[in-house]
Amino acid sequence: MVRQPTQFRSLITKDGSSGFPAVPGRYHLYVSYACPWAHRTLVTRVLKRLENVISITVVSPLMLKDGWVFEDFPGATPDTLNGCHYLYELYRKSKPDYTGRVTVPVLWDTVTGQIVSNESAEIMLNLNEVFDTPGTPDLYPEELRSEIDTLNQEIYDQVNNGVYKTGFARVQEAHEECAQTLFQCLDRLEERLGRHKYLVGDTFTSADIRLFTTLVRFDPVYFVHFKCSLRLLSSYHNLSNYLRDIYQMPGVAATVNMDHIKTHYYRSHLAINPFGLVPIGPVPDLTLPHDRNRLPERQISRKLPENSKQGFILVVAETLITTLLASLSL
Numbered sequence: 001m002v003r004q005p006t007q008f009r010s011l012i013t014k015d016g017s018s019g020f021p022a023v024p025g026r027y028h029l030y031v032s033y034a035c036p037w038a039h040r041t042l043v044t045r046v047l048k049r050l051e052n053v054i055s056i057t058v059v060s061p062l063m064l065k066d067g068w069v070f071e072d073f074p075g076a077t078p079d080t081l082n083g084c085h086y087l088y089e090l091y092r093k094s095k096p097d098y099t100g101r102v103t104v105p106v107l108w109d110t111v112t113g114q115i116v117s118n119e120s121a122e123i124m125l126n127l128n129e130v131f132d133t134p135g136t137p138d139l140y141p142e143e144l145r146s147e148i149d150t151l152n153q154e155i156y157d158q159v160n161n162g163v164y165k166t167g168f169a170r171v172q173e174a175h176e177e178c179a180q181t182l183f184q185c186l187d188r189l190e191e192r193l194g195r196h197k198y199l200v201g202d203t204f205t206s207a208d209i210r211l212f213t214t215l216v217r218f219d220p221v222y223f224v225h226f227k228c229s230l231r232l233l234s235s236y237h238n239l240s241n242y243l244r245d246i247y248q249m250p251g252v253a254a255t256v257n258m259d260h261i262k263t264h265y266y267r268s269h270l271a272i273n274p275f276g277l278v279p280i281g282p283v284p285d286l287t288l289p290h291d292r293n294r295l296p297e298r299q300i301s302r303k304l305p306e307n308s309k310q311g312f313i314l315v316v317a318e319t320l321i322t323t324l325l326a327s328l329s330l
Contacts (some may be wrong), residue, residue, distance in 0.1 A: 003270045006119040007100050012130045014108075015052055018135045020116050021132045022051040025118065029123075030090065030106040032068060033257035034061040034264030036213040037120040038105040042286050044124045046251030058102065059087060063263035067102045075257050081084045081110065091115065121152075124206055139206040151213065154196050155207070158185035160214050167226025167272065183230045185275065186239065193238035197245075197295040204246075212246045215239065216256055219282040221265045225273060244290040253286070314315055 011028065012020045020027075029045070031038040045054055049295040058081055060071040068087035070079045082088045088102040088251040094115040107116040107123050117123050128139040141150065162182040169175035182207075189211070192199065199207045234240045247253055 006103070006117075007098075008106075008115040008118045009122065010116045011122065011126050012116060016131055019112070024131065025055075025112055026109065028052050028108040028110055029054055029056045030059065030079075030087065030104055030108060031056055032059045032061065032063075032104045032264070033075060033255070033260035034063075035104050036217060036272060037103070039213040039216075039255060040107045040120050040209050041107075041127065041174075042121050042125050042255040043212065043252055044139065044206070046255060047139070047209075047249065048127055048131070048134060048136045050127060050133065053131055054127070054212060057081065061260040061262060061268075063268045068104060073260075075260055082114040083114075121210075124209065128206065134283075137204055139204075139209070141203065141205065144200050144203060144205060145189050148205050151199055152186065153188075153205045155211055157181055159189075159278075160210060163214060163222040164216070165224050166228050167222065168287070179228060179230060182228060186231075186233075186236065190236045190238050194243050195295075197292050198242075200296070208246060212243065212252075215243045216247065216286070217261055219284050220258060220262060221284075223282065224279050225265050225269070232282065232284070240284070241290040241292055247286040248290070282291050 010020060011018050012022050014022045018187040026144075029041060031042055033039070033042075042056070045051065045056075056077075057070070058075060058077045060073040061070040061077045062069070062071070062073070066086050066088070070076070070085055070087075079085075079090070082093060084093070087104070090106065090108070091098045091100075091102050093113065094108075103118055105120055105123060106118050107126075108114075109116050117126070121298055125140050131313070155290070158181050162178060162185065166175060166178040166182055169178055189199075196202065198204050199211065215233060222228040228307055233243070247256065262278050266273050270276060
């Protein structure tokens with residue numbers, strides 16, 4: 001499943017050189033709780049504590065012939081900012097001759113009345129960097145960017161988009177090939193997360209957010225609706241504990257609206273679910289305890305003291321302490 005490139009790719013900048021200065025309260029996010037791409041920006045917003053900096057509007061989960069719509073649905077909100085009924089009206093407010101795809105998320109500038117960006121990956125990183133949010137995680141550390149980018153490319157193709165390629169395949173051979181690729185990648189991630197707390201060692205990054213928004217939808221939607229049914233995600237020990245770890249981070253659970261998620265997929269994709277029936281399960285309990293704290297922290301290389309004997313003793317002591325702490329948390 002090839003996705004068309006997004007067309008709005010501007011950034012908020014601290015110095016305002018982009019035309020979009022980093023002014024708290026100036027920008028607004030249009031999102032869907034149902035969409036995994038929009039969900040990325042919601043998780044970033046809460047982890048960076050930007051709830052009072054970036055306001056949001058939530059579309060209805062149903063997306064039929066007219067696309068995303070602002071309608072009365074529990075958890076959805078009207079567009080009080082621009083008065084639109086359909087999301088495509090917002091795109092045309094920004095660019096009257098626009099004819100491309102109408103997607104969420106949308107980062108909107110309330111001063112100029114135009115779209116800053118509709119590219120979720122870039123919005124995530126922009127929100128991570130541009131506002132001063134002391135005490136929050138750096139989701140894209142400079143020293144880890146190469147590793148993060150490599151992981152993101154693989155996970156996007158084989159997992160994030162892999163579930164869609166599996167679910168919307170038109171012939172059996174394509175479905176099976178995509179499904180096998182998807183589960184082979186999940187197997188590799190399961191093994192990786194048996195060695196590291198997060199995808200990049202012990203450091204929580206944007207790569208984890210991008211994987212999380214797919215994993216949280218896997219058993220309730222992708223396993224059934226997209227026929228990604230070789231294994232339930234809950235059958236993966238490390239991946240399922242990792243999912244619960246992230247879900248239980250402060251603020252993240254509030255970004256997961258399973259009613260919106262299931263309503264969107266099962267009632268909007270009538271080509272693969274013509275009667276719009278919404279299954280009652282699976283229902284994984286994401287509030288159960290997780291065991292991710294059992295994993296040791298990443299060993300950081302450091303310059304040894306000039307006294308090599310002293311340095312050797314220091315390294316051995318650190319290794320023993322790390323191993324002991326990890327065993328106590330089992």
